[in-house]
Amino acid sequence: MTQELTGAGIVIKALVDQGVDVVFGYPGGAVLPIYDELFKQNALRHVLVRHEQGAVHAAEGYARSTGKVGVVLVTSGPGATNAVTGLTDALMDSIPVVCLTGQVPTHLIGNDAFQEADTVGITRPCTKHNYLVKDIADLPRVMHEAFYVARSGRPGPVVVDLPKDILQGKGAYPDGIDVERRSYKPQTTPDADRIEQAVALMASAKRPLFYCGGGVINSGPEASALLTEFVRMTGFPCTLTLMGLGAMPASDPHFLGMLGMHGTYEANLAMHDCDVMINIGARFDDRVTGRLTAFSPNSKKIHVDIDPSSINKNVRVDLPVVGDVKLVLEAMIAAWKRTKARPDAAALAEWWRSIEQWRGRDCLRYKNSDKIIKPQYALQRLQAAIGDRDFYVTTEVGQHQMWAAQFLRFEKPNRWMTSGGLGTMGYGLPAAVGVQMAHPDALVVDVAGEASILMNIQEMSTAVQYKLPVKIFILNNQWMGMVRQWQELLHGGRYSESYTESLPDFVKLAEAFGAVGLRAQKPDELDDVIREMIAVKAPVIVDCCVDQTENCFPMIPSGAAHNEMLLGPDDVAKPVSEEGMVLV
Amino acid sequence: MEAIERHTISVLVDNEAGVLARVIGLFSGRGYNIESLTVAEVDMARHLSRITIVTSGTPMIIEQIKAQLGRLVPVHRVSDLTNEGPHLERELALVKVNGTGDKRIESLRIADIFRARVVDSTLESFVFEMTGSPEKLNAFINLMQPLGLVDVSRTGVVAIARGPEAI
Numbered sequence: 001m002t003q004e005l006t007g008a009g010i011v012i013k014a015l016v017d018q019g020v021d022v023v024f025g026y027p028g029g030a031v032l033p034i035y036d037e038l039f040k041q042n043a044l045r046h047v048l049v050r051h052e053q054g055a056v057h058a059a060e061g062y063a064r065s066t067g068k069v070g071v072v073l074v075t076s077g078p079g080a081t082n083a084v085t086g087l088t089d090a091l092m093d094s095i096p097v098v099c100l101t102g103q104v105p106t107h108l109i110g111n112d113a114f115q116e117a118d119t120v121g122i123t124r125p126c127t128k129h130n131y132l133v134k135d136i137a138d139l140p141r142v143m144h145e146a147f148y149v150a151r152s153g154r155p156g157p158v159v160v161d162l163p164k165d166i167l168q169g170k171g172a173y174p175d176g177i178d179v180e181r182r183s184y185k186p187q188t189t190p191d192a193d194r195i196e197q198a199v200a201l202m203a204s205a206k207r208p209l210f211y212c213g214g215g216v217i218n219s220g221p222e223a224s225a226l227l228t229e230f231v232r233m234t235g236f237p238c239t240l241t242l243m244g245l246g247a248m249p250a251s252d253p254h255f256l257g258m259l260g261m262h263g264t265y266e267a268n269l270a271m272h273d274c275d276v277m278i279n280i281g282a283r284f285d286d287r288v289t290g291r292l293t294a295f296s297p298n299s300k301k302i303h304v305d306i307d308p309s310s311i312n313k314n315v316r317v318d319l320p321v322v323g324d325v326k327l328v329l330e331a332m333i334a335a336w337k338r339t340k341a342r343p344d345a346a347a348l349a350e351w352w353r354s355i356e357q358w359r360g361r362d363c364l365r366y367k368n369s370d371k372i373i374k375p376q377y378a379l380q381r382l383q384a385a386i387g388d389r390d391f392y393v394t395t396e397v398g399q400h401q402m403w404a405a406q407f408l409r410f411e412k413p414n415r416w417m418t419s420g421g422l423g424t425m426g427y428g429l430p431a432a433v434g435v436q437m438a439h440p441d442a443l444v445v446d447v448a449g450e451a452s453i454l455m456n457i458q459e460m461s462t463a464v465q466y467k468l469p470v471k472i473f474i475l476n477n478q479w480m481g482m483v484r485q486w487q488e489l490l491h492g493g494r495y496s497e498s499y500t501e502s503l504p505d506f507v508k509l510a511e512a513f514g515a516v517g518l519r520a521q522k523p524d525e526l527d528d529v530i531r532e533m534i535a536v537k538a539p540v541i542v543d544c545c546v547d548q549t550e551n552c553f554p555m556i557p558s559g560a561a562h563n564e565m566l567l568g569p570d571d572v573a574k575p576v577s578e579e580g581m582v583l584v
Numbered sequence: 585m586e587a588i589e590r591h592t593i594s595v596l597v598d599n600e601a602g603v604l605a606r607v608i609g610l611f612s613g614r615g616y617n618i619e620s621l622t623v624a625e626v627d628m629a630r631h632l633s634r635i636t637i638v639t640s641g642t643p644m645i646i647e648q649i650k651a652q653l654g655r656l657v658p659v660h661r662v663s664d665l666t667n668e669g670p671h672l673e674r675e676l677a678l679v680k681v682n683g684t685g686d687k688r689i690e691s692l693r694i695a696d697i698f699r700a701r702v703v704d705s706t707l708e709s710f711v712f713e714m715t716g717s718p719e720k721l722n723a724f725i726n727l728m729q730p731l732g733l734v735d736v737s738r739t740g741v742v743a744i745a746r747g748p749e750a751i
């Protein structure tokens with residue numbers, strides 16, 4: 001039955017009908033009608049963040065840990081502009097988010113009204129799609145279409161800009177809203193011929209390698225289960241991107257670790273030397289490929305992606321397969337079984353022998369100390385303390401992020417939330433808030449750097465208000481460590497502005513927020529501090545004081561190839577090429 | 585290095601607010617060339633517009649441009665007329681030439697050869713209207729240069745495939 005509602009009422013009804021249970025937001029004049037409706041109902045929970053960027057990252061954390069669409073509600077003008085970093089982050093990492101922004105009333109649009117910003121103009125390049133609702137008759141369809149667009153195909157953020165007069169006007173909310181657009185039809189079912197060709201190519205491989213990414217996670221947990229099944233069935237090695245960690249269990253012997261700039265020796269050399277590469281849901285990002293002209297020079301490349309524009313964007317591939325990873329893997333597994341594919345066992349054994357040799361280099365090895373906490377050791381102790389418990393990790397951006405990717409072990413998808421594409425410092429804490437909202441009883445850790453954490457530290461207040469026991473594990477090296485590392489290796493040790501002066505006392509800071517603060521300064525204090533951090537049923541900040549000079553290895557310097565990796569401090573970096581120096 | 589190619593691409597889109605900004609933003613944001621771009625509604629009942637873009641790039645870039653266009657939510661179809669076989673390209677120009685005496689007569693004579701029509705006239709000026717391929721328009725405009733050319737307005741290319749197939 002069609003109902004007559006206010007615009008704000010339509011917004012709330014559409015959210016409830018979409019199965020939304022939590023909204024991350026911050027009020028303001030333009031969205032007061034929505035806040036008024038929120039006040040009158042109980043179906044939706046609202047989490048009051050302390051900065052709109054935090055709202056978007058929280059929604060991302062929620063989305064990545066549940067597979068559902070994350071929802072944000074912010075006001076016009078500064079509310080919307082504050083959300084821009086989060087939206088860009090969600091776009092780069094293909095995270096489904098719907099962000100509702102208030103707008104000045106339609107008759108004032110374009111007049112430089114108070115708190116007016118051209119939100120659809122500003123967010124056009126940082127959303128998958130956006131809408132400005134100028135007629136209340138469009139509102140129900142736009143709301144539902146926004147969710148459909150955000151979650152279907154390659155997921156991404158969608159903005160719905162809502163002028164205040166639309167929110168206050170009255171309109172119909174019809175039954176059965178059709179969100180199918182004539183124009184937007186993502187291809188999910190792969191082409192059957194391509195599947196046959198892909199499987200035939202795989203069966204002919206002598207040095208095969210699976211290279212899989214966030215697309216597997218986005219396709220849902222079944223896709224990860226299928227990937228694991230397929231990897232084991234074929235006996236091929238598999239590496240995962242930063243975004244893909246957890247898509248197959250880290251404990252599986254077929255898993256070679258993460259690849260790319262700070263990936264493992266075995267993963268990167270396998271990429272360089274493979275003869276058939278099976279890319280599933282990864283996008284040949286520059287952090288992964290290194291110097292393009294030297295990237296995996298002798299391989300035939302299969303590329304599975306739901307987004308046709310990812311194919312042949314950076315790397316020319318031999319066999320593109322457009323489709324949803326889950327459906328593609330189902331089809332590939334069926335074809336593999338049906339054709340009774342038997343790859344050359346002797347060649348495969350030889351390939352694994354090379355890989356085991358590379359593995360033998362133990363590339364993540366570091367020199368431990370009993371006087372000073374090494375950041376890698378801190379993460380190993382964290383992993384040990386977690387044991388078999390289910391846990392969720394978010395990170396900030398920097399060395400600590402790469403060490404977390406290298407040293408923490410993800411057995412399941414949707415457990416690892418990090419800002420990959422945009423590399424947003426300040427992501428981890430609000431993302432952890434979002435994860436903990438979705439999983440109230442789970443262990444949620446934000447592995448942080450002391451510089452990054454200050455970028456959205458205000459969200460401590462949110463964590464305390466909603467009794468979200470997030471654990472902020474700061475690997476405090478007193479430096480913007482990743483910046484310092486580049487300056488050391490690439491800029492002659494001129495440490496320009498990378499020392500983090502005047503840091504707060506993080507223990508007192510935690511206490512000031514009403515949270516718990518802990519500190520570890522010596523290796524032998526670590527285990528107790530970590531144990532207490534996990535045990536406390538409240539938000540915790542751990543100030544883990546680590547070696548200030550430690551660098552993150554292995555490292556492929558910008559502009560270098562996979563086989564030109566630096567394995568440790570004793571590997572002297574070759575002077576980086578001019579092309580390399582201009583790279584980020 | 586792959587050779588740079590010029591392609592004419594037709595894009596059928598929902599005629600809704602912001603759609604042109606999305607297309608233009610895509611080109612500027614990703615650093616693609618636009619040689620010309622035209623847009624107008626072509627199906628009033630279904631509110632569809634047709635955008636004709638002339639662009640240039642390596643084959644890999646041209647493929648990227650098409651894939652990126654295809655990804656925009658209001659885009660129905662992307663058709664690479666250059667790849668899909670013979671097609672027609674037309675452009676309209678309005679060309680203002682000021683002059684008197686011999687130059688004025690010469691401009692009229694050339695306009696006649698090019699089948700340009702006089703659509704406005706004063707004692708010291710003409711406005712010619714001319715339709716044709718961009719190359720033909722260029723040739724005409726170049727010839728008008730020494731004869732008192734003062735103003736040109738061009739529509740950019742519209743294009744359509746030859747034969748019975750529709751986009």
Ligand SMILES: Cc1ncc(C[n+]2csc(CCOP(=O)(O)OP(=O)(O)O)c2C)c(N)n1
Binds near residue numbers: 425450
């Ligand atoms: C918002 C933002 N600004 C700047 C950067 C550039 N950046 C990358 S890592 C880094 C340093 C991070 O320092 P910290 O959080 O202490 O982490 P560490 O590398 O020391 O582990 C900076 C400044 C960024 N990624 N994001």
Ligand SMILES: [Mg+2]
Binds near residue numbers: 398449476480
């Ligand atoms: Mg630091």
